[in-house]
């Protein structure tokens with residue numbers, strides 16, 4: 001018998017990325033950035049915090065959940081990582097109660113206690129919690145002002161996060177089960193990944209470079225389409241976003257300076273929407289399949305039908321992949337009311353005819 005004393009091998013970022021790509025379609029930059037950070041974290045090497053920005057329904061929360069699932073799927077990885085995911089608003093609420101940052105630490109401690117089990121002592125639990133991975137979702141909700149009005153809970157929440165990031169002595173109430181009292185915790189080993197849609201950011205940056213302060217910096221390009229020539233402004237947020245735009249949005253310079261990487265998620269293409277619709281375990285199609293199966297009916301969709309649905313979803317502004325559900329609901333509704341009578345064979349076959357009829 002041989003004893004394995006080597007620490008378990010750390011997966012490469014490439015391996016992590018390919019696992020995450022089963023859940024997150026497209027969004028290569030974000031998936032890769034996340035994978036490199038996670039590999040470093042698992043290897044016990046320091047890595048910088050990440051801020052993800054992307055329109056609603058483009059996969060930010062899906063990516064966070066993908067990482068949680070990935071870590072949970074392998075006991076050897078789960079052994080080396082404690083993850084919590086929370087909504088940024090929670091930080092504002094607890095900051096109002098005067099103990100910024102404690103909610104995150106307490107959740108990490110609870111999580112690592114669950115993972116390490118009964119036998120672990122307080123020092124082991126705390127030590128592991130201090131190395132945790134913290135996902136803060138909807139971080140744009142803690143902007144410091146909304147319109148002209150200051151957003152007090154947002155300001156406090158940003159301060160709460162600031163307190164935690166890179167801090168070496170956070171006062172923490174020790175839970176009763178660990179003896180109570182207070183202690184100081186070094187939280188500098190935490191990795192933060194924050195995400196938000198930053199609704200309105202796109203428009204304000206576009207305005208800055210077209211009609212605002214930097215008017216004229218966006219040059220029009222000549223496009224030839226169907227034999228016709230026209231001038232078009234080609235704008236991408238990725239190219240024009242500056243830190244100042246995020247300050248103006250209401251993220252404080254101190255807060256932003258704690259992020260090494262700002263990653264932009266792209267709007268989804270029709271091809272990506274088709275894949276999400278067909279492959280995602282929580283897509284409307286999967287739900288419909290489950291529902292009709294309870295009446296012994298299959299749902300079969302032609303490639304052209306899937307494409308029509310994705311194209312209709314892509315035309316909906318600001319919903320991202322969420323539009324798929326709404327579009328598909330309109331398509332499937334007529335059969336849902338009475339599956340046995342309305343579907344004569346054992347399968348509901350949807351082709352572009354059915355889809356176009358429902359959508360037009």
Ligand SMILES: Nc1ncnc2c1ncn2[C@@H]1O[C@H](COP(=O)(O)OP(=O)(O)OP(=O)(O)O)[C@@H](O)[C@H]1O
Pocket residue numbers: 023024025026027054055056057058059060061062063196197276280282283320321322
């Ligand atoms: N890139 C993607 N890959 C796979 N599924 C996706 C992707 N983007 C969105 N989806 C699907 O769309 C739905 C919404 O996605 P998600 O919750 O990740 O959006 P979000 O970016 O967090 O949006 P919001 O800013 O509104 O919170 C989910 O059901 C998810 O399955």
Ligand SMILES: [Mg+2]
Pocket residue numbers: 060061062137138
């Ligand atoms: Mg989300």
